[in-house]
Structure formats: C-alpha cells, structure tokens
Amino acid sequence: VQLQASGGGLVQSGGSLRLSCAASVRTYNRYNMGWFRQATGKEREFVAIMSRNGGSTYYTDSVKGRFTISRDNTKNMVYLQMNNLAPEDTAVYYCGATQKVWSATSYAESYDYWGQGTLVTVSS
Numbered sequence: 001v002q003l004q005a006s007g008g009g010l011v012q013s014g015g016s017l018r019l020s021c022a023a024s025v026r027t028y029n030r031y032n033m034g035w036f037r038q039a040t041g042k043e044r045e046f047v048a049i050m051s052r053n054g055g056s057t058y059y060t061d062s063v064k065g066r067f068t069i070s071r072d073n074t075k076n077m078v079y080l081q082m083n084n085l086a087p088e089d090t091a092v093y094y095c096g097a098t099q100k101v102w103s104a105t106s107y108a109e110s111y112d113y114w115g116q117g118t119l120v121t122v123s124s
Contacts, residue, residue, distance in 0.1 A: 001023060001024065001025040001031075001097055001112070001113040002023070002024040002025075002113075003021055003022070003023050003024075003095050003096070003097060003113055003114060003115035003116075004021065004022045004023075004024075004115055004116070005019060005020070005021045005093065005094065005095045005115035005116060005117060005118040006019070006020050006021075006022075006118055007019040007020045007118055008092075008093060008118030008119045008120045008121075009119075009120070009121070010121045010122075010123065011085055011120070011121070011122055011123070012122070012123050013085065013086055013087060013122055013123065013124050014084055014085065014086075015085050015122070016081070016082060016083045016084075016085065017082045017085065017120060018079060018080070018081050018082070019035070019079065019080040019082065019093055019095075019118060019120075020077060020078075020079055021033070021035075021077065021078045021079070021080075021095030021115050022075075022076060022077055023076040023077070023078070023097060024076070025076065025097075028073060028076040029052050029053065029073045030052060030099060031052060031097040031098060031099055031112075032049055032050065032051055032052055032097070032098050032099070032100070032102065032105050033049070033050050033069075033071055033078040033095065033096070033097055034046065034047070034048065034049040034050070034095070034096045034097075034098065034105055034106075034111065035047040035048045035049075035069060035078075035080045035093060035094070035095055035096075036093070036094045036096060036108055036111075037089075037091035037092065037093045037094070037120075038091055038092050038094070038117075039090060039091040039092075040091075042091075044094065044108045045060070046060050046106040046107070046108070047059070047060055047063055047067065047080070047093070048060070048063065048067055048069040048080060049069070049105045049106065050069045050070065050071050050078065051102065053073075054070070054071050054073070056102065057069055058105070058106065060106075062088075063082075063089075066082065066083050066084045066085075067080060067081065067082050067083070068080070068081040068083075069081075078095055080093070080095075082120070085120075085122045086122060087122045087123070087124045088122075089120060089122050090120060090121050090122050091119075091120060092117040092118065092119050092120075093117065093118050093119075093120055094114050094115055094116075094117045095114070095115040096108075096111035096112075096113065096114050096115070097111065097112055097113040098110050098111045098112050098113075099112060100112075
C-alpha cells in the first residue's frame with residue numbers, strides 16, 4: 001500500500017485548506033483512514049479518522065467543528081477539509097491506513113501504512 005498526501009501550504013489564520021491522500025491499493029475499503037499531524041519537536045498526534053465505509057468519524061477535540069474528514073472509495077481517496085485554521089494547527093500532516101479495530105485508530109502505532117506528509121503552515 002502506498003499513500004500520497006498533498007494539499008498543504010501556507011495560509012493565514014482563519015483560512016482554509018483541503019488535504020488529499022491517494023491510496024494505491026485494491027482493497028482500499030478494508031482500511032480505516034486517518035489523519036495525524038506532527039509539529040516541530042512534538043510527537044505525532046491524532047487528528048481525525050473515518051471508518052471503512054465512511055459511516056463513522058472521530059476527531060480530536062481541538063479540531064471538532066473546524067475540520068471534516070471524508071473519503072471516496074471509488075477513487076481510493078481520503079480528504080481533510082480544514083477551516084478556521086489557527087497557528088497551532090501548523091504541522092506536517094500525515095494520512096494513514098489501518099485495519100485495526102475502531103477503538104485503536106487514534107493511536108499512531110495502530111497504523112499499517114503512512115503517507116509522506118504534507119506541510120501546513122498557518123501564519124498569525
């Protein structure tokens with residue numbers, strides 16, 4: 001499985017970005033798809049997860065109401081729409097794929113595959 005994340009960039013505080021992640025795998029709908037981020041000097045942290053069929057989502061508290069995860073299983077894609085961005089959202093964002101049970105999907109060590117990361121910088 002290969003994951004390719006894109007869509008990062010520089011945006012002013014209050015702005016929006018949409019991240020995309022393309023997966024090269026035949027069995028894409030077997031994977032829960034998540035987004036994590038890692039700021040400089042910090043550990044990778046969970047942002048959002050969407051279940052295999054798109055029926056369930058879960059977000060870390062700091063992004064609830066601002067970020068929306070979605071996926072298109074016909075295109076092997078997962079997206080992260082980020083609105084009302086703040087400087088503390090600055091980080092490298094990674095998409096990940098996991099077949100682990102739902103309760104484990106907010107933990108980075110549960111993920112089987114990772115994309116290369118895309119940098120999001122929010123200026124104040």
